[in-house]
Amino acid sequence: MSKLIRLAGPMGTALALLAAAPAQAASEPAGGAATGEIVIATLGAGLLTTLLLAVGMGHRSGRLKVLGRVAAWTEGKTGLPGWAALPGAISSVALLVALLGMYWDISLHIDKGRDAGPLANPAHYLILAGLFGVFAAGFLAMVLPRERPGRSAVRITRDWHAPVGGVLLFACGAFSLAGFPLDDFWHRLFGQDVTLWGPTHLMLIGGAAMTLVGRSVLLVEGARVARAKGGGGSRSTGPSMMRFQRASLVGAFLIGLARAFGGAILFALPLLMTMEMWRLGSTMGELRLALFLAATLPVLGGLAYYAGFEESFGWRDFILFPLVAYAVAFTAAGAVLLLLAVLQPGMSADEVIGKLALQAVPASIGAMLARSQLGAQSEEQQEQPRRRTYGAALFLATVGALFLAFNVAPTEEVVLISQMMTGWHAVAVVLASLLMMHAFVYAVEFRGQAAIAPGVSLWSEFLRLTVVAYALALLVSLYVLWTFGRADGLPFGELLIETVVLGFPAALGAAAARLIL
Numbered sequence: 001m002s003k004l005i006r007l008a009g010p011m012g013t014a015l016a017l018l019a020a021a022p023a024q025a026a027s028e029p030a031g032g033a034a035t036g037e038i039v040i041a042t043l044g045a046g047l048l049t050t051l052l053l054a055v056g057m058g059h060r061s062g063r064l065k066v067l068g069r070v071a072a073w074t075e076g077k078t079g080l081p082g083w084a085a086l087p088g089a090i091s092s093v094a095l096l097v098a099l100l101g102m103y104w105d106i107s108l109h110i111d112k113g114r115d116a117g118p119l120a121n122p123a124h125y126l127i128l129a130g131l132f133g134v135f136a137a138g139f140l141a142m143v144l145p146r147e148r149p150g151r152s153a154v155r156i157t158r159d160w161h162a163p164v165g166g167v168l169l170f171a172c173g174a175f176s177l178a179g180f181p182l183d184d185f186w187h188r189l190f191g192q193d194v195t196l197w198g199p200t201h202l203m204l205i206g207g208a209a210m211t212l213v214g215r216s217v218l219l220v221e222g223a224r225v226a227r228a229k230g231g232g233g234s235r236s237t238g239p240s241m242m243r244f245q246r247a248s249l250v251g252a253f254l255i256g257l258a259r260a261f262g263g264a265i266l267f268a269l270p271l272l273m274t275m276e277m278w279r280l281g282s283t284m285g286e287l288r289l290a291l292f293l294a295a296t297l298p299v300l301g302g303l304a305y306y307a308g309f310e311e312s313f314g315w316r317d318f319i320l321f322p323l324v325a326y327a328v329a330f331t332a333a334g335a336v337l338l339l340l341a342v343l344q345p346g347m348s349a350d351e352v353i354g355k356l357a358l359q360a361v362p363a364s365i366g367a368m369l370a371r372s373q374l375g376a377q378s379e380e381q382q383e384q385p386r387r388r389t390y391g392a393a394l395f396l397a398t399v400g401a402l403f404l405a406f407n408v409a410p411t412e413e414v415v416l417i418s419q420m421m422t423g424w425h426a427v428a429v430v431l432a433s434l435l436m437m438h439a440f441v442y443a444v445e446f447r448g449q450a451a452i453a454p455g456v457s458l459w460s461e462f463l464r465l466t467v468v469a470y471a472l473a474l475l476v477s478l479y480v481l482w483t484f485g486r487a488d489g490l491p492f493g494e495l496l497i498e499t500v501v502l503g504f505p506a507a508l509g510a511a512a513a514r515l516i517l
Contacts, residue, residue: 038184052136056143060160071144083144083163084222091137091169091215098130098208111349128180131204134211135173141166141218150221165218172214176207260325260367264332267366267403268359272336276410280484281355289357292483296361297322299402302395303368321368329363330356365403393514394469400513401473401506402480408505409480418498426500433473433500433507438466440511470503473510477502 058064071082078085105123142162145153153161183200271277300322333356337343343352408414421429478499481487487495 048132052139056139060143067140067144079226080219080222081145081149081225083141083149083166084218084225086144087137087141087166087169088215088218088222090140091134091211094130094133094137095208095211096130097133098127101126101128101130102205107349127204128177131173131176131208134169134208135177138166138168138170138173138214142170150225152221163218163221165214165216165221168214168217169211172207172211174207175210176204179203179207259370260328261332263366263368263370264329264363265336265366267369268329268333268363269336271362271407271410272333272342272359273340274410276412277358278342278355280410281358282351284354284358284483284485286354288483288485289354292361293326293357295479296364297326299399300325300364300368303365303399306392306396322364325364325367326360328367329360332367333359333363362403362406365399390465393465394472396513397469397510398472398476400509400511400516401469401476402509403513404509405473405477405480405502405506409477409484409486409502414481414498414502415486418494418501421497421501423493423497426497429500429504433504434462434466434470437470437507437511438462440508441466441514469510469514470507473506474499474503477506 055064055067059067068082071086074080074085074089075082078088080088101123105121105127108121108123142156145161145163148161149163152164154164154167155161179200182203183198186198186200265272301318304317304321304325334343337355337359343355478487478495481495481498481502486498490498
């Protein structure tokens with residue numbers, strides 16, 4: 001146990017100034033953290049370090065059983081040894097928390113400038129919690145094994161061996177956390193930074209980034225031991241969990257993610273270069289925008305089932321893949337808008353978020369469709385059986401209607417055309433929409449043309465699918481018009497004509513989606 005105490009002891013010293021990041025008040029540009037904040041940080045760091053050390057000592061001595069039970073539960077769920085499964089899960093969540101804190105911290109400094117103190121910035125708590133979680137994950141990976149965890153294990157004492165991945169996680173977490181007290185010393189000596197890339201900031205970022213290496217090594221070590229024992233999750237959820245963990249680090253998921261970025265940019269580029277969308281991002285009501293983003297989530301979940309990032313699908317994927325698609329969409333839209341100088345320094349956070357959130361809807365649809373439309377033909381063929389149902393046909397038609405309606409609705413032409421049209425024009429547009437929808441899907445021999453089932457008449461197919469799909473396209477058009485404020489204050493007759501006008505491209509989008517998807 002003395003070796004364990006010596007191992008964690010230096011970290012307790014380093015953690016003593018965990019939250020002692022630079023005081024960034026403009027009136028004290030060269031000062032460090034206040035003494036009171038250092039005392040609070042020292043007490044908090046000491047308490048957390050002592051608690052972590054007690055858990056590790058209790059497990060190694062056999063007095064504390066709960067850690068072993070939790071590790072055994074994760075082993076049963078993943079097929080990996082508990083010393084790889086539990087720290088792997090903790091480090092994954094911790095890294096996401098730290099990343100969220102970093103971006104939040106940057107945005108706070110852009111909006112408000114210097115902090116009143118390191119403990120006055122709520123983003124610092126997320127960064128600290130995330131990095132400490134990585135450090136704790138490495139520590140647990142080192143103390144959990146009861147026997148030697150594979151050929152590559154590092155010997156700590158005569159009867160204690162730790163996996164290399166755990167040692168790397170521990171070292172990277174400790175290196176990042178050491179950047180916090182060193183950052184305070186740096187600012188006491190040299191004043192406040194004017195850039196993100198200060199040396200102590202690079203310690204924080206670099207250490208966190210290198211934890212991915214430790215995470216990968218730990219996964220490989222765990223998989224080797226699982227295979228050697230004849231396990232590896234040959235049944236139950238093990239194989240899928242292993243594939244997901246590997247993919248989240250390297251390989252298939254990264255390829256799918258890169259493809260998703262390409263799809264997001266291709267599908268959203270016309271709107272990213274549309275002036276009306278820039279204006280709407282600044283003026284659109286927050287409630288309507290939030291509601292639209294929320295309503296798009298189940299649509300993305302459905303697309304994930306029919307044409308998502310990966311072939312396998314479960315209820316977790318229904319939640320995870322839409323969130324990944326939104327993350328890709330926000331990132332891609334932000335990169336393009338920055339490149340085109342639409343996002344400028346000095347813009348308020350509300351304006352930037354509004355512009356990005358509005359563009360994220362078509363970009364997220366593009367990201368989700370990237371595998372089916374930009375992937376290999378074999379991937380596309382494997383999804384076909386899922387799409388041969390009545391519900392699937394209507395759902396895909398709705399998605400196509402939403403995408404094309406969203407592309408046209410922001411323009412002034414929709415309003416101008418509806419003002420020029422009479423009621424007879426509107427009737428003609430309805431008939432033309434229905435005729436073109438049905439012809440595109442069944443008559444003009446486009447690639448992907450649908451075949452009418454044996455025993456079903458053309459008229460029945462028209463009523464069952466084409467008319468219903470057109471009604472859905474009109475409902476989607478009405479909702480998009482309301483979202484963009486185009487329906488506000490309009491009499492019923494004018495709103496009906498405007499809906500029919502937007503329903504024309506929406507109907508063609510519905511037909512195209514049935515052909516393409």
